[in-house]
Amino acid sequence: xxxxxxxxxxxxxxxxxxxxxxxxxxxxxxxxxxxxxxxxxxxxxxxxxxxxxxxxxxxxxxxxxxxxxxxxxxxxxxxxxxxxxxxxxxxxxxxxxxxxxxxxxxxxxxxxxxxxxxxxxxxxxxxxxxxxxxxxxxxxxxxxxxxxxxxxxxxxxxxxxxxxxxxxxxxxxxxxxxxxxxxxxxxxxxxxxxxxxxxxxxxxxxxxxxxxxxxxxxxxxxxxxxxxxxxxxxxxxxxxxxxxxxxxxxx
Amino acid sequence: xxxxxxxxxxxxxxxxxxxxxxxxxxxxxxxxxxxxxxxxxxxxxxxxxxxxxxxxxxxxxxxxxxxxxxxxxxxxxxxxxxxxxxxxxxxxxxxxxxxxxxxxxxxxxxxxxxxxxxxxxxxxxxxxxxxxxxxxxxxxxxxxxxxxxxxxxxxxxxxxxxxxxxxxxxxxxxxxxxxxxxxxxxxxxxxxxxxxxxxxxxxxxxxxxxxxxxxxxxxxxxxxxxxxxxxxxxxxxxxxxxxxxxxxxxxxxxxxxxxxxxxxxxxxxxxxxxxxxxxxxxxxxxxxxxxxxxxxxxxxxxxxx
Numbered sequence: 417x418x419x420x421x422x423x424x425x426x427x428x429x430x431x432x433x434x435x436x437x438x439x440x441x442x443x444x445x446x447x448x449x450x451x452x453x454x455x456x457x458x459x460x461x462x463x464x465x466x467x468x469x470x471x472x473x474x475x476x477x478x479x480x481x482x483x484x485x486x487x488x489x490x491x492x493x494x495x496x497x498x499x500x501x502x503x504x505x506x507x508x509x510x511x512x513x514x515x516x517x518x519x520x521x522x523x524x525x526x527x528x529x530x531x532x533x534x535x536x537x538x539x540x541x542x543x544x545x546x547x548x549x550x551x552x553x554x555x556x557x558x559x560x561x562x563x564x565x566x567x568x569x570x571x572x573x574x575x576x577x578x579x580x581x582x583x584x585x586x587x588x589x590x591x592x593x594x595x596x597x598x599x600x601x602x603x604x605x606x607x608x609x610x611x612x613x614x615x616x617x618x619x620x621x622x623x624x625x626x627x628x629x630x631x632x633x634x635x636x637x638x639x640x641x642x643x644x645x646x647x648x649x650x651x652x653x654x655x656x657x658x659x660x661x662x663x664x665x666x667x
Numbered sequence: 668x669x670x671x672x673x674x675x676x677x678x679x680x681x682x683x684x685x686x687x688x689x690x691x692x693x694x695x696x697x698x699x700x701x702x703x704x705x706x707x708x709x710x711x712x713x714x715x716x717x718x719x720x721x722x723x724x725x726x727x728x729x730x731x732x733x734x735x736x737x738x739x740x741x742x743x744x745x746x747x748x749x750x751x752x753x754x755x756x757x758x759x760x761x762x763x764x765x766x767x768x769x770x771x772x773x774x775x776x777x778x779x780x781x782x783x784x785x786x787x788x789x790x791x792x793x794x795x796x797x798x799x800x801x802x803x804x805x806x807x808x809x810x811x812x813x814x815x816x817x818x819x820x821x822x823x824x825x826x827x828x829x830x831x832x833x834x835x836x837x838x839x840x841x842x843x844x845x846x847x848x849x850x851x852x853x854x855x856x857x858x859x860x861x862x863x864x865x866x867x868x869x870x871x872x873x874x875x876x877x878x879x880x881x882x883x884x885x886x887x888x889x890x891x892x893x894x895x896x897x898x899x900x901x902x903x904x905x906x907x908x909x910x911x912x913x914x915x916x917x918x919x920x921x922x923x924x925x926x927x928x929x930x931x932x933x934x935x936x937x938x939x940x941x942x943x944x945x946x947x948x949x950x951x952x953x954x955x956x957x958x959x960x961x962x963x964x965x966x967x968x969x970x971x972x
Contacts, residue, residue: 417699419938460731462883462936487729503938630725630873632736633935635699637692639712639741640727650720650741655696 417635420445422477422502424494430480432554434526435492436470438478439502447472448511449537450530450601450626450659453479453504454634457490465491466631466654468530468603469505471561477504480529480557506634507658510534510601510624517543520597521565522612524549524583527604530626532561534601539564545595549583549608552576567595584611591619599624602662610667623662629653669952670959671945673707673927675904676827676852678787680707680762680927682945683960684917687908687931688713688766688790688831689738693752694759697938704760706941707927710855711756713768713792714745716778728864728873732885733910734932735862737876740768740795745778753785764829768792771799772818779822790829791819791851794858794880806833806858809845816849829906832856832897839893840900847901855906855929856897857890883932886910891923898924898965912940914947921963 422439430436447469454464465487471478483492494500510530512519519542523531528548535544545567550556553576562568569586570578579586583604596619602612603626616623632640636655644666645651651660671682685708686694692712694703703709721741728735742748745767756763765786769775775791782789793806793815805815816830830846832839834857846854859880864873872878890909898905907925911917912933920928933940952960 419700456936460884461729462732462734462932463727463729464935486731501937630727632727632734633690633696633938635696635938637696638690638736638935639692639721639738640724640736642721642724642726642741 417503417506418445419501419503421499423499424496425476427492427494427496431557433483434480434555434557435483436478436480437491437494438476439500441475441477441502443475445472445477445505447477447505448509449533450510451505451507452530452658453477453502454506454631455479455491456501457487458500459490461487461490463487463632464503464634466506466634468533468626470529470532471536477502480526482526503634507654508656510626510659512538512542512599516598518597519544520587520600521546521548522583522587522600522602522604523547524604524608525551527602527626528558530603531601532558535561535565545569545590545597547571547583547587547590549573549586549604550577582608582611584608584615587612588615597621602626606667609662613662613667616662624659625662625665626658627653627660627665628658669949669957671948671952673961675906675926676788678762678827681705682707682948683921683927684941684945684948685710685762685764685906685927685929686934686941687929688792689736690931690934693748694756694761697934698759700938701942702759706761706945708762708764708787709756710764710766710790710929711748712742713740713766714742714748714778715740715768716745716774718742718744718747723875725873725875728879730864733881733883734935735864735874735879735881736859737874737879739876745781749781749785762787764788764790766790766792766831768795770795770797772815775815775819776822779819779828782826783823784825786826788827788829788853789819789823790831790855791815792831792858794831794833804833806842807836809841812842812845813849816846816851820850827852829853829855831858833858834889834893835861840896843897843900847903851903853904853906854897854901855908857886857893857909860886860889882910884910884912887916887919891919894920894925895923895967911944912936914944914951917944917948918951918963921960922965922967924965924967926961926964
């Protein structure tokens with residue numbers, strides 16, 4: 417974990433309302449798939465924006481973000497050559513065990529980006545099937561990365577790209593066809609994660625989900641971004657997560 | 668090099684910069700970024716007698732220049748802190764200030780008894796709802812401020828007691844005096860201002876608790892004014908806080924009457940905020956030929972009106 421003074425080398429739109437910013441950190445950061453960075457956009461924005469790390473390559477790190485409020489609008493408007501403070505890598509990340517050969521990625525919305533980091537980390541050693549749901553054709557992104565998976569199923573809510581269904585339905589359909597993974601990794605909207613939880617519990621599949629929550633410090637000190645655990649306790653999404661065993665977390 | 672050390676109620680701090688309660692946990696996470704033994708003190712996450720899970724999420728929102736939070740005192744309980752965190756925190760070399768809260772007067776007494784003699788100082792959070800007075804916070808009226816202070820002090824016989832004042836009151840000076848009458852050794856202010864931020868698409872408050880405590884750079888002028896008024900009203904030392912982001916901000920509070928300052932929200936914007944403020948204080952003192960930072964306290968000269 418380090419607070420990098422990160423220089424923007426690319427910041428462009430990649431899909432409807434989705435932008436990708438690439439920073440030069442000036443050195444190689446040791447990042448695990450599914451970790452995130454906390455980006456300071458400056459000005460009157462006192463909170464940093466916690467965003468999943470999508471790719472790292474040499475000194476470069478890429479974050480993909482949805483332009484939603486003033487902070488992400490400010491990030492969108494930042495130019496190549498400008499700098500941001502980026503505290504990273506944060507959180508636990510996804511970890512695929514040695515004996516888990518077949519990995520299913522189930523993602524939707526901005527949840528697809530941490531899954532790209534999984535794909536990049538494990539594409540050469542694991543058999544990966546990616547089931548990715550988008551709102552519509554305009555929202556489709558990351559295809560060039562997901563196509564590196566052994567199998568890539570893209571679906572949309574309105575059927576404008578791939579079949580008209582959601583990512584969990586696409587995954588379920590493939591399970592029926594006998595494509596059973598050793599582990600399921602997921603990130604996306606909470607209703608999607610809930611549906612996935614029901615499905616994997618029914619099928620008895622191990623599953624890890626990456627959660628999103630409004631954060632304060634980003635490093636586990638302030639207890640702002642908690643989630644409920646099934647044992648009655650609460651965990652910090654930023655420090656104990658963002659990745660949790662789906663069995664242990666209340667969605 | 669200026670002498671940055673300050674003395675509050677007989678407790679020597681390396682420098683006047685203290686981590687504000689609730690923004691710094693028990694220090695472990697920030698210690699991964701820098702040696703927290705270099706900061707003047709740590710006011711711990713608010714401790715209660717019992718384990719508390721806190722409020723539902725979302726617990727935080729942002730508005731220009733400020734943030735709002737409603738964490739709801741999530742903490743592992745005072746006994747857990749004493750057993751698992753206190754020794755570690757002491758060993759860092761920073762001054763340990765245990766921030767405590769309760770629902771009843773008795774809560775305040777017992778929690779202070781448990782911590783008495785074990786920590787460098789105790790800071791009372793009196794912005795909690797008082798169960799007996801229908802949920803109105805202890806810190807609102809001078810009478811209850813005095814009463815809760817007196818009861819807490821009876822439990823903290825051997826430990827300097829700081830009373831953290833709420834700004835959501837009629838007269839900060841009256842409440843400061845009430846704390847002093849109740850036996851406070853020191854006061855700290857300001858706690859957060861109560862606010863609300865609305866998600867207009869959902870027509871609902873962003874924070875699950877509906878209202879939250881406002882803090883951050885934007886509250887600083889209010890805090891400076893209140894620190895000035897409170898420090899004029901009492902003889903006991905004052906710890907100032909509210910929106911401090913840089914050394915110059917801290918100096919404003921010292922001049923307004925504070926002996927030390929606390930830094931909270933700035934830790935979120937920049938996790939290195941406190942070491943930077945400490946360095947900035949030294950640089951400013953050197954540049955202005957000030958040998959001891961304590962010389963700055965209360966040196967404000969009002970304009971002739």
